[in-house]
Each structure stands twice: as structure tokens, then as C-alpha cells.
Amino acid sequence: MLRVMNERAVFGEIFRLGKVSRPELAQATGLSKPTISMALADLERARLVRPIGLRTGNAGRAALLYEIRPEAGWVLAVDVGREFVRLALADLVGDIAARGDERRKGGETPAELVARLGELTRELADEAGAALEDITLTVFGTPGIHDKETGSLQLAPNLPGWERPGAIELLAGVVPDTPYIVENDVDLAAVGEGAYGLGQGVDHFALVWIGTGIGMGVVIDGKLYRGAQGAAGEISYLPVGEGDPLVNRGRGMLESVASADGVVAQAARLGLEGLTSAKDVFDAARRQDPIACQVVAAESDHIAHALAGVIAVLDPELVVLGGGIGVQAGDLLIGPVTGRLRDLVALRVPMIKASTLGTEAVLLGAMAVGLTTARDLVFERAVAQAPPG
Incomplete structure (x- = not known):
């Protein structure tokens, strides 16, 4: 011993x-x-x-x-996003040997999605010169909450079918006979920020993800905080704004008004025509379109009210804005949000910055989690196989 x-x-x-x-x-x-x-x-x-x-x-x-020895183990990181799946295969020291992105078809069944992930994994393994059985661990980042009692994925409307009991167990088919971990994607993005991004060296910070959905990853004393049910950070359900009937049902109040769909719906309601994405709206605001500027002001107010509650409860040193809106529109949002927060909170307003990791945040977080766990797995296997003496 x-x-x-x-x-x-x-x-x-x-x-x-x-x-x-x-x-x-x-x-x-x-x-x-x-x-x-x-x-x-x-x-x-x-x-x-x-x-x-x-x-x-x-x-x-x-x-x-x-x-x-880099080839002593391999980690597969998988980001199952609402629009894309992203995969990366790295050796035990964290060097990425193969990388792949693919737009999701949408509406595919869990079995169809798992089958495609398996195909992409085999392609990555071939590219890296590794065999599937060489993969030590797979870490999946998904929207929603993994209900371990039922083996289902809850609060993930963009992954139809995954709310059924036992659906998560299908992920074992991506790399057969290999351990796997399922984590909330925004939680993994927070881990990625702590390991590779703006959260390095920061003990208390929050990663607020604003894109097609809204969520938050919380880091306290340098460690990810999940909560009793793994639902810590589900700020999409904060009572901020009013539920927008133009946005899909089943979303929380904040998400219905401040997500990408909410931004587009607000622009349409105010009479801004011909814009089909939140990016279009923010680009119009940069051109000083008056209606688009109104939308940005409303978005800033929604975000500030949500962050006011976060700051009052958690007192973070740093708030990182991630996701498509958080990263791409940070130049338009950070100043107004910070100014509004000075009126809303009694505490010192923390630094608010846009993530520098972009779309890689979830994958990098999955990689950080996977490398730590894979290191222990390969060591334990080596000890178990060592001859006594």
C-alpha cells in the first residue's frame, strides 16, 4: 500500500x-x-x-x-449542443490529436444521435492513430440536468426523447465498454473557464451562458458547485421579464425574453423586419439602428436584473459572459449591464467580461474533467495489473 x-x-x-x-x-x-x-x-x-x-x-x-507517456490514456470530449455536436480526442497530457464539428440535423432520436456520435468517434480515433479500446474515458456535455435516478435528461427541450427513463444509458454505445461521464454543458463551460480561460486563479466566479438557451455555471472556492439535484445555475427560470408568447413554450421566464429567440422576437415586436438571428439584431445596433438599440437596452436590463440576484447570493469576484450572445455581443452589453448593476446591488459590482474561449468552452471543460479522472483510471488499472511483490 x-x-x-x-x-x-x-x-x-x-x-x-x-x-x-x-x-x-x-x-x-x-x-x-x-x-x-x-x-x-x-x-x-x-x-x-x-x-x-x-x-x-x-x-x-x-x-x-x-x-x-501521452499514449497511456485517451480522453474523448463531446459537446452535444442545440445546433452542433463537437468532439475532441486528446492524449493523457491533454494534447488534442483529432477534432470534429458537425451541425445537428435536429429532431433525431436518441439512438440516431448516439449512432452518429459513434461514427464521428471512430473517425477521430482513426485520425489520431488510436483504437476505440484505447479510449480511457468519455465526457459528454449536454443541455439540461442528468437525473441519475431515472437515467434521463431533464430540462433539455432541444434534445427530444432524452427525457425518457434510461435514455442516458444509450451513450454507453458511443465507445463500448468504456466509462463515461455526463455533465451539464454550462457547468463544463465554467470548468473550462477555470482551467483555460478568464477564471484561472479566480476562486469565486460565475459563467453566465446566453445563447439559444440561458444557464449558469458556479465556481465556489475553486470548485464547481452543482447543488442538491445538479440544478445549480438554472437561471433561465428566474422571474425576470415576462414570458414571451412568440418564443417556444417550456422555457423559463428569463430565457424566453433574453435568449437568442427572445432577442429576435423583441425586435420583431418593435417593428424591426427582415432580421432572423440575434446576430443580425446586434449588428444592426452597431450600425446605430434605433430599434435594434432599443432591443440591446432591453437585453441589458434583463441580464442586469438576473445578475443582481446572482451577485446578492453568491458575491462572485468575476462574471464571465459566454454563449453566442455573451461572446459576440459583449461589446454592446457589458457597459450597460455594469452601469445598471450599480443601481441594483448594494455590493461592489464584480468584473464582467466576455469569455475568450468562444465555442470551445464546453469541450475544454469536458477535457479538463476527463484528464483528471482518466489519470486516476489509468493509474488504478496499472496497479491492478502489476505483479505482486
């Missing part, structure tokens, strides 16, 4: 530090140099780490460097 604990500590530090020498590992772990050497020998024999040459340039003996 002590040997395994030492190996896990060394493996974790190599994962964290990258290319590292034995003396550096001894300093990082507090283990003796002979113990480090024994652990490295075991990890190399298990094909989890490898030597990669000497560090030169310093006085004294050149130090042999070790790194994680």
Missing part, C-alpha cells in the same frame, strides 16, 4: 509539473531519492511515464527528465 501511495504521489506530480527530474520530484513530494527512483521504475515498467533525455546547461551532473 505504501508503494502504491508513493507511486501515486510521483505520478501526480509528473502530471502537474510536466518534464521533471528525480531531485525535483523528491522536493515536490518529500520522498527520498531512493523511493523516487523505485517509484519511477515501477511507473516506467507500467508504461505510464517515460524518460525523455537530460537537462543540460546547469553546473554539475545533467539530470534525467521524466514525463507522462
Whole structure:
């Protein structure tokens, strides 16, 4: 047990530090140099780490460097969006070996969607030079909430059929006989922001996703907060604005007025004709179209009222705006939203910034979750397969 604990500590530090020498590992772990050497020998024999040459340039003996063996594991990240599916296959150190995007047909059954995801996965594996059985873990990001008791996906109207009991279990067919994780897409986007984006080094922040849908990922003390039912951050149901009859039924009040469809509906109601997307409306506002500017003002007010409640409850250091509207219209929204918040909240208004990750946020979050879990899985498998002694 002590040997395994030492190996896990060394493996974790190599994962964290990258290319590292034995003396550096001894300093990082507090283990003796002979113990480090024994652990490295075991990890190399298990094909989890490898030597990669000497560090030169310093006085004294050149130090042999070790790194994680990239092919020791593979992580598949899948973003099942409302309009697109996005996939990425990365090795154990996080280097993406293959990437694919495809527009969803819409209205496909869960079985049809899973079959297509399986085809795309096989294409990615071929491109990366890996076999399906080499994939250690798959992380799926989806809209809605994964109800683990029924195996269904709730509050995801754009994924018809997934609300049926057992539907989530179909995802096991994407990479057969491989563990998988299902997470809310906006939660994963928040993880992505914390690992690769504006949330790096920020202990308390919220990622507010504004696009075809609205949601929020909450990070407290550097960790994702899910809530008792996994529904933390479902701000689309905040009582902000009034439900818009021009927008599809089944949405929360905030989402019905502040999502992309809500923006287009508001523009049509005010008489702005010929615009079919929220992007069109925001582009018109940049041209100083008076009606489009009215729509932007209303959108800013809706967002500010929603954030006022978020700030009062969570007191975040940072609010990151993501999603199509949050990223593409940040230049139009951040100033008015910040100004409105100064009138609405008694606390200091946190920094509000547009995400720099764009459409990659969910995939990157899935990758961050997957790499951490896959590291443990490959280590546990190697220990289980190691001969006693």
C-alpha cells in the first residue's frame, strides 16, 4: 500500500509539473531519492511515464527528465449542443490529436444521435492513430440536468426523447465498454473557464451562458458547485421579464425574453423586419439602428436584473459572459449591464467580461474533467495489473 501511495504521489506530480527530474520530484513530494527512483521504475515498467533525455546547461551532473507517456490514456470530449455536436480526442497530457464539428440535423432520436456520435468517434480515433479500446474515458456535455435516478435528461427541450427513463444509458454505445461521464454543458463551460480561460486563479466566479438557451455555471472556492439535484445555475427560470408568447413554450421566464429567440422576437415586436438571428439584431445596433438599440437596452436590463440576484447570493469576484450572445455581443452589453448593476446591488459590482474561449468552452471543460479522472483510471488499472511483490 505504501508503494502504491508513493507511486501515486510521483505520478501526480509528473502530471502537474510536466518534464521533471528525480531531485525535483523528491522536493515536490518529500520522498527520498531512493523511493523516487523505485517509484519511477515501477511507473516506467507500467508504461505510464517515460524518460525523455537530460537537462543540460546547469553546473554539475545533467539530470534525467521524466514525463507522462501521452499514449497511456485517451480522453474523448463531446459537446452535444442545440445546433452542433463537437468532439475532441486528446492524449493523457491533454494534447488534442483529432477534432470534429458537425451541425445537428435536429429532431433525431436518441439512438440516431448516439449512432452518429459513434461514427464521428471512430473517425477521430482513426485520425489520431488510436483504437476505440484505447479510449480511457468519455465526457459528454449536454443541455439540461442528468437525473441519475431515472437515467434521463431533464430540462433539455432541444434534445427530444432524452427525457425518457434510461435514455442516458444509450451513450454507453458511443465507445463500448468504456466509462463515461455526463455533465451539464454550462457547468463544463465554467470548468473550462477555470482551467483555460478568464477564471484561472479566480476562486469565486460565475459563467453566465446566453445563447439559444440561458444557464449558469458556479465556481465556489475553486470548485464547481452543482447543488442538491445538479440544478445549480438554472437561471433561465428566474422571474425576470415576462414570458414571451412568440418564443417556444417550456422555457423559463428569463430565457424566453433574453435568449437568442427572445432577442429576435423583441425586435420583431418593435417593428424591426427582415432580421432572423440575434446576430443580425446586434449588428444592426452597431450600425446605430434605433430599434435594434432599443432591443440591446432591453437585453441589458434583463441580464442586469438576473445578475443582481446572482451577485446578492453568491458575491462572485468575476462574471464571465459566454454563449453566442455573451461572446459576440459583449461589446454592446457589458457597459450597460455594469452601469445598471450599480443601481441594483448594494455590493461592489464584480468584473464582467466576455469569455475568450468562444465555442470551445464546453469541450475544454469536458477535457479538463476527463484528464483528471482518466489519470486516476489509468493509474488504478496499472496497479491492478502489476505483479505482486
